[in-house]
Amino acid sequence: MSEALEQALAEALASLVAAVDTCEEDVLDPDTAVKWLEGSAYILDRLAPADRRRLAGLFRAAALREPAGPWRDDLLKVGDGFGLDEDQHELYCDAVESAVRRFVEAVRTADPAAPVPSCPGWTFADLTRHHGTTHRWITHLVEHRVSERVWPREVRLDVPDDVGEYPDWLAAAAEESLRALRSADPETPMWSPGADQHVRFYARRLLFEAVVHLADAELALGRAPRVEACAAADGIEEFLENLPFFVPVADRVAELGRDGGFGQQGASLRLCATDTGAAWTVVLGGEGGFRWENTARDAAGRAPVEAGSGEAGRGDAAVTVAGPAGELLLLVYGRREAGGAEFTVRGDRVVLDAWLAATVL
CATH class of the missing domain: 3.30.1050.10 (SCP2 sterol-binding domain)
Incomplete structure (x- = not known):
């Protein structure tokens, strides 16, 4: 199935569900509406977790194509109504894990001294160290639920002396940050360098840190980066939301x-x-x-x-x-x-x- 067909079907289903769910009783019998929605829920509940996450992302993308207002709000509820995105925080963590794994695989065989053109002045070693530093820093912030800014230089990083060990060090740092995020309540208030002052800010921020730096590595290796459309749309909004805080x-x-x-x-x-x-x-x-x-x-x-x-x-x-x-x-x-x-x-x-x-x- 093509990506365009996937998106069209998801948008059609989301629009149909939102219309049924918000229909007045004198237009559509409530029992009939429930029967239709329960039948759809039963079918979607049989999807594999990855497919459920994919569909939730497609529903969200369809909603975000609409102007702000009641109809957009109704469409944004469709995924949650089917239980597709019950834990967005965990979905972000899963996506970070995947992106970091791909990054480590990409840089493991690269020359640490080779330049990364999209980050002027940086080498693969610099890029990997920066990425790992971010994970170590966020681990410290989340574990301590900090209430004010802490700089990365104030955090114990344990950077290896041998740059050849940087990929494994990054992988371990990502495991620690994801362990801290998954064990935390995403709704917990805490300091962040962006718009959202909660634990949940960091899983989303780490995702786009990973996505962009994976693209840096792939470009330096002569590969064409491919960012999934729904994630990219969320990343553009995350960028615009946080820009005033940089x-x-x-x-x-x-x-x-x-x-x-x-x-x-x-x-x-x-x-x-x-x-x-x-x-x-x-x-x-x-x-x-x-x-x-x-x-x-x-x-x-x-x-x-x-x-x-x-x-x-x-x-x-x-x-x-x-x-x-x-x-x-x-x-x-x-x-x-x-x-x-x-x-x-x-x-x-x-x-x-x-x-x-x-x-x-």
Whole structure:
């Protein structure tokens, strides 16, 4: 089955279930509605865990293609209604485990001194050490449920002297971080360097740390990275949610919308995922330097809303970049160039280039 067919079937099922679940009693008999939904639940309950996780991701992706509002909220409940995503925290942990395993396999046979072009100045040894350091740091933060910032340099890292041992050291560090995360209540409040001040922040953050650095390794090895579309869409939102908390980056972004900076307060850019239909619109200026919204798009890549409303995601953007969700994730993280064959760019390229330059982490 093709990915496009999977997505179409999942979206159709999610829409049907949400419509049945929210239908008024005078339109659809409640007993009939329950019978239909219970029959579907029985069939989906027989799926393997991996397939259940996959379907939950497809349902979520379908929901995120819709504008914010009651219908989107109803679609977001479909996976949970079938018990497909009862433990999102565990799903993130599973995905981290898989991505780290692939990373270790990729770097184990690489020359530790070989450069990693997508991380200028870094070698494979530097990349692996950085990745392992992040896992050790997060283990410390979660185990101690810290209430204020702790820097990685303040944590015991036990980095091997022999760079050839870095892959095994990283694998062990990932085991420790995942053990700490899986044994913790994801709803526990604690400090984080991002928007979500709970334990659950770290499993999601580790996933996209792993996804992006796996892409770094694969690019350096001459391989084409492939990021699963649903995960990539979540990663783009995670990036935008946390961007205001990365102080140097947030300062650069704020400057874009000020006089004397980029000089175009209110200028906007839109990212359109050609494989899922999801879209994200960023508007420069205002408190925090920018605002963003997940916006559905029409066939021309425009949000189908009233012109001149002034809201994020409303009307035509100054520039639109379209491409597969996985490639867009790599673009926002500076691992792809906007002029690459993966993307179609329409509008004011200056706005896009200024945004990408300002948001380099």
